[in-house]
Amino acid sequence: MIALTVNGREHEVDAEPDTPLLYVLRDDLQLNGAKFGCGLGQCGACTVMLDGKAIFSCLVPIALLPGRRITTIEGLGPEAAPGVVQRAFIEEQAAQCGYCIAGMIMRAQALLERNPSPSEEQIREAMMPNLCRCGTHMRILRAVKRASVAMNGAAL
Numbered sequence: 001m002i003a004l005t006v007n008g009r010e011h012e013v014d015a016e017p018d019t020p021l022l023y024v025l026r027d028d029l030q031l032n033g034a035k036f037g038c039g040l041g042q043c044g045a046c047t048v049m050l051d052g053k054a055i056f057s058c059l060v061p062i063a064l065l066p067g068r069r070i071t072t073i074e075g076l077g078p079e080a081a082p083g084v085v086q087r088a089f090i091e092e093q094a095a096q097c098g099y100c101i102a103g104m105i106m107r108a109q110a111l112l113e114r115n116p117s118p119s120e121e122q123i124r125e126a127m128m129p130n131l132c133r134c135g136t137h138m139r140i141l142r143a144v145k146r147a148s149v150a151m152n153g154a155a156l
């Protein structure tokens with residue numbers, strides 16, 4: 001059994017130590033926000049936060065994770081009360097098919113937690129590892145900017 005702390009809750013997981021975190025989130029913990037895209041660290045659909053940093057959960061074996069703080073999109077806020085970044089993505093209608101969006105939101109969340117006022121260039125650079133096949137990148141950028149403004153308490 002491996003102990004994982006996900007969204008502030010402790011879980012005992014019965015899985016092989018080399019199992020990627022993404023599989024455990026989806027198959028054992030029913031946290032299906034993070035998606036399987038490539039399984040190779042190339043698309044970002046599986047992005048979650050580990051101790052506040054965005055990671056590709058398809059690449060990280062659970063053996064490395066006891067004692068670490070894992071946050072998934074489900075930990076940012078429920079459907080009825082979305083978090084600031086989730087709200088900004090909704091308000092900008094950033095999703096088309098939506099497959100990439102949980103990963104995008106988690107990468108944006110990690111960026112804004114360490115830098116609440118990023119420049120356009122910093123946003124572009126931080127979001128670079130995550131791809132959107134539908135091509136809604138401009139709306140995604142607007143959503144990150146909107147979230148930044150909201151986090152800083154300014155009215156839009």
Ligand code: FES
Pocket residue numbers: 035036037038039040041042043044045046047056057058059
């Ligand atoms: S599924 Fe993890 S980076 Fe593509």
Ligand code: FES
Pocket residue numbers: 094095096097098099100101131132133134135136
């Ligand atoms: S909204 Fe479809 S992949 Fe991004």
